[in-house]
Amino acid sequence: MADRSVGVLAELPPVPPTALGRRSAPAPTRGGEPTVRRRLLAAVVDQSSVVGFHQVKVSDLCGLCRISRRTFYDYFPDVEQLFVAAYGELDRELRRDVLRAWTAGDRDPAAALAALVAFAAADPVRADAYFVQALAAGLAVADRRRRTLEWLATLMAPDAGDRAPWAVEIACGGVWDVIRSRVAAGDVSGLRRDAAALVAAAAGR
Amino acid sequence: MPAPPALERNAPADRREGLTASRRRLVGAVAALAPERGSRRPTVARICKQAGIPKDAFYDAFPDAEECFSVTIEDALEQLWAIIDAAVAEAEPRWESRVTVAVSTFLAALDADPGRAWLCVVEPLGDSRRADHARTRLKERLVALLRGEPGLDGDAPSRTSAVGTVGSLWELAVQHVTGQGEELGVDEIAGSVTFLALAPRIGRTAAMQAVFTAPRPSELTVVWPADREHDDG
Numbered sequence: 001m002a003d004r005s006v007g008v009l010a011e012l013p014p015v016p017p018t019a020l021g022r023r024s025a026p027a028p029t030r031g032g033e034p035t036v037r038r039r040l041l042a043a044v045v046d047q048s049s050v051v052g053f054h055q056v057k058v059s060d061l062c063g064l065c066r067i068s069r070r071t072f073y074d075y076f077p078d079v080e081q082l083f084v085a086a087y088g089e090l091d092r093e094l095r096r097d098v099l100r101a102w103t104a105g106d107r108d109p110a111a112a113l114a115a116l117v118a119f120a121a122a123d124p125v126r127a128d129a130y131f132v133q134a135l136a137a138g139l140a141v142a143d144r145r146r147r148t149l150e151w152l153a154t155l156m157a158p159d160a161g162d163r164a165p166w167a168v169e170i171a172c173g174g175v176w177d178v179i180r181s182r183v184a185a186g187d188v189s190g191l192r193r194d195a196a197a198l199v200a201a202a203a204g205r
Numbered sequence: 206m207p208a209p210p211a212l213e214r215n216a217p218a219d220r221r222e223g224l225t226a227s228r229r230r231l232v233g234a235v236a237a238l239a240p241e242r243g244s245r246r247p248t249v250a251r252i253c254k255q256a257g258i259p260k261d262a263f264y265d266a267f268p269d270a271e272e273c274f275s276v277t278i279e280d281a282l283e284q285l286w287a288i289i290d291a292a293v294a295e296a297e298p299r300w301e302s303r304v305t306v307a308v309s310t311f312l313a314a315l316d317a318d319p320g321r322a323w324l325c326v327v328e329p330l331g332d333s334r335r336a337d338h339a340r341t342r343l344k345e346r347l348v349a350l351l352r353g354e355p356g357l358d359g360d361a362p363s364r365t366s367a368v369g370t371v372g373s374l375w376e377l378a379v380q381h382v383t384g385q386g387e388e389l390g391v392d393e394i395a396g397s398v399t400f401l402a403l404a405p406r407i408g409r410t411a412a413m414q415a416v417f418t419a420p421r422p423s424e425l426t427v428v429w430p431a432d433r434e435h436d437d438g
Binding site for chain 1: 246327328341373393
C-alpha cells in the first residue's frame, strides 16, 4: 500500500502557476463578465485567506466586486451565508477531484488521499479558505466538513458499506488535521514534499 | 523512570500571573460567551457587558478585540496543557500510562467546560495566526508525549505517525465539541485514539488492556485553573 501511494503521488501534475493558483472551471458569465454571485464567491474566498474570516467585511467585498451594499444583500443575507455558499463550491470541487482519482485508481484509497493532498497543495488561497477558515464560519460549514470527512473515509474502506470503520475515520481525521496545519502555516510546498510520507502513513494503517 | 523532559511544567501559571485583573476579567468574559456565540465573535460592547467593565477599560487592557481573542485562546490552551501536564505527572511512570492519561484528561477537560473547549479546539482552526500557533504548541507537546523518551522498549512512533495520531484526536474532538456526529462520546474517542497510539509499539493485546484499564474521560473530574483561582478568591 505504501509503495503504491508513493507512486500515485509521484505522478501528480505540478502546481499550476496562476494568479491566485485557482484551477477551478471558469465562472459562468454574463456578457463576458463573471456574474455578481460568482464574483462574490471568489471575493470571500480571497478575503478570508488574506485577512481571516472574522475580519471580512461586506464593505470590502462590495469594493472588490464593485457593487453596492444593496446589491450584496440582494444575493446574500450576510458574510456567513456567502462563505457557506463558497465553501460548498470548494467542497464540490474537492469531492470531484478525489472521486475522479479514486475511480481512475481502481478504488485505490491512496489515490483518493493523494488527490486530497494535491487539492490542498495546488492553490494556497483556496486551500486556506477551505481547510483553515472553514470552522470560523460556524456550524453549517462544520456539518458539511464532517460529512466530507465521513465520505472520504468510505472511499478508504470501499467494502465497509455506508459507514467506514472507526479506525479509518480516525486516520482520515489525522490526515485532514495535518493538511490544515500545513496550509495554515503557509507551508504548502512542504506539504507537497511530505505528501508521500503522509499518505503512506495513513493508507498503511 | 525520570519525568519526561519535554513537558514544560508550570508555564501556564506563570503566564496567567502576567494578566492584569482587568485583562483576566475580559478574558474570562470571552470564555464565558463562547458557548452562545454564532459564527461571529462577540463585539467589544458585548464582552464589556459580560465583564462588567466600561468600554474605555477594554482599550486600556487590549488594543483591539482581535488581541483580546488571541490572548483568551492562548490562555485557554495553556490552561488545558496545565491540566494535562498535572495529570500526566501523577500517572504511573510508564509511557503507555502517560499516553492514556493524557488522552483521557484532554477529553475530560473539554467536557468540563464547553466554552473553553470551543476556544481551545475549534476557534484556533479558523485562525491561521496567533491562536493557531498556540494550538500548534499544544499539539507539539502531545506529539512529544506520544513519541516518548528514548530507551523505551519497542520502536518509538515516527514523527509522522505521532502527528497523525494527535491530528486524529483533535479532529474527533472538533466533531465532539461542535456537536457533529452522533456517536462521538468522549469515552469512545479516548478508547479509539489511545488504542491507535499504543498498538504499534506495545502490541494490540497490551494496547487493548491499557485502554480498558485507563481512566474514562466521563468519569474524571477536571477543574480549569482559572476557575480554581476564582474559587480561591
